[in-house]
Amino acid sequence: MLPIHLDLGFTQIYFYEGIYFLISIVLGIWWAKVRVEKYGGKVEKFEGLVVWSIVGALIGARLSHYVFWQSDVFFENPGIIFSPTGAGNSITGGLVGGMLGGYFYVKRNNMNYWEYFSLLSPGVLLGQAVGRIGCFLNGDAYGTATNSFLGVQFPRYATTIPSFETEYRLSSPSWESTTGLPGQTETLSAPVHPTQLYEMFGDVVLILIVLWVFKKIWDTDKKSPLIFFIHTGGYSLLRFGLEYIRADKEGVTMFGMSNLQMALLLYGLFTIGYATKYFLNKRPKKGT
Structure with a gap:
């Protein structure tokens, strides 16, 4: 793991994972463009589609985080969603925002949304998978404590870039969340589920x-x-399952599920129903 703080000179962004997000976006765009070119999409419209999708994803990711996880902070200062140094991005909100941004663009340009989503889907999933590797390296979106062989320990301190000095004044969220399990002098967290890697493997399966x-x-x-x-239903069910072992799960309402989990489960079940109906309708009928 390589958790970092980014020193911009005039300010510092602590436990910054934007570098990993940037890598995931670049790789996702690259594969998406390759597929649009290969399968006869409108390449000249690709840049606009990407811009609208990314803007929608950034707004959705930040807005979703503050509305569902830090609503008190958001309602005190709604402008925080536009702050480059404000913490918090929700991948679920980012996906919804990105899809909405892309939808508005393709409709304005008389393109078929389902067609272009099919072309871009593997690239989006690749970006999701790489982004979760970034979360793992940064120690974000970690799981609950575990004694299983799958448990990993995250560093307590991060390295400041570009000076490459260890910052000892601030402990990582993963270390803080297991306080009482590790000794106060330990530099590693207690073993926790690497939910970031679980999700990454799930994204790879969805790609296939x-x-x-x-x-x-x-x-x-x-x-x-x-x-x-x-794509969306598979990810919903994947995230639904992982929420049970996410250390940052909040808002439990019934059956041990959070509001987010219930929404993910309902949507996932709907997509299973749609896919089943699609395949039944495509099945050759007797006598034809």
Whole structure:
């Protein structure tokens, strides 16, 4: 793991993971463009689609974090969602915001949303997977304490970039969350579930499923929303399960589930129903 603080001279951003997000965005855009070019999409519209999607994702990620996790801070100062040094981005909100931004762009340009989502989906999932690797390196989105062999220990202190000095005045959230388990002089957290890596592997599995389905339907049904529902529904169910071992789970209401989990479960079940209906409708009928 390599948690860092970014020293900009005039201010410091503590436990900064924007570098990892930038890498994930670049890789995701690269693969998405390759697919648009390969499968006959409107390459000249690609940059606009990316810009709208990224702006929507950034706003959605920040807004979702503050509304659902730090609502008191948001309502005291709504402008914090535009602060470059403010902490907090929600991947769930980022996905929703990015999809909405992309939707508005393709509709304004008379493009089919489902078609372009099918083209971009693997690139988006790649960005999600790389982003979670960044979360792991930074010690963010960590899991609950565990005694299993899967447990990992996160560093207590981060390194300041570009001076490469260790900052001893601030402990990492993962170390703080397991206070009482490690000794106060320890420089590593207690073992916790690496939920970031669990999610990364889940994203890779979704990539493989999407690529397989794309190959099956692209030539005959380019405008099908099936890949949209596989991508978003698959991620919803993945995140629903991981919430049970996320250390930052909040807002538990019923059946041990948070409001976010209930929404994810309901949406995931809906997408399963849609995919089942799609395949049943595509099945050859008797006598034809």
